[in-house]
Amino acid sequence: MKILKRFIAVLLVMMMGTLTACTQPAAESETDTEPAEQIIVESADSILYFNDDEGLAELVQYFKDGNVPEEATFLYDQMGSNPEVTITDPEKIRELYQLLSMVTVAGETNESITDCYHYIQFKLADDLYIRFSFEGSEIWCYEKQNYSIENSKKLFSFMQKLTAEYLEDLTD
Numbered sequence: 001m002k003i004l005k006r007f008i009a010v011l012l013v014m015m016m017g018t019l020t021a022c023t024q025p026a027a028e029s030e031t032d033t034e035p036a037e038q039i040i041v042e043s044a045d046s047i048l049y050f051n052d053d054e055g056l057a058e059l060v061q062y063f064k065d066g067n068v069p070e071e072a073t074f075l076y077d078q079m080g081s082n083p084e085v086t087i088t089d090p091e092k093i094r095e096l097y098q099l100l101s102m103v104t105v106a107g108e109t110n111e112s113i114t115d116c117y118h119y120i121q122f123k124l125a126d127d128l129y130i131r132f133s134f135e136g137s138e139i140w141c142y143e144k145q146n147y148s149i150e151n152s153k154k155l156f157s158f159m160q161k162l163t164a165e166y167l168e169d170l171t172d
Helices: 002-018 047-052 054-064 090-101 153-171
Strands: 071-076 085-087 104-109 117-123 129-135 139-142 145-150
Touching: 047 054, 047 090, 047 104, 047 139, 054 090, 054 129, 071 090, 071 153, 085 090, 085 153, 090 117, 090 153, 117 153
Parallel strands: none
Antiparallel strands: 071 085, 071 117, 104 145, 117 129, 129 139, 139 145
16 A cells, blocks of 8 residues: 555656656746745735735734744645645744745736646634635736736745655655
């Protein structure tokens, strides 16, 4: 049974590298390996400041106050082949937040991608959840409108890396 689990995990990791379109983060001029070092969001163009959203403002303030959510849950979907992953390590949650803060909103779009849905959800105190939903790596779904986003490559690469680590841990 352990060999079967390891085979399935290896197969899933291999599939991650071979799928195209929705599985590849947007091509951008960024490096992939630099860790997020600060928590304060400075760019007014950040997705976190979009539309003066109350929930997003609460998330920003939560981190500015030095708090870290007790968990972050995300799905980096690859046409249904990846599981939902929950992280509780404060450093990984901070890095996920910082990489999300680097994503900017370029504008409304009528584009939509099916079978490639990603999301990130932060659990704050008092069971308050702040969720971000994406279609592929270039579209953010906010309320009933889709928006083109930029600077998302590092975010989705990090999610992909954490998903691979999670799948590897399943086989141990």
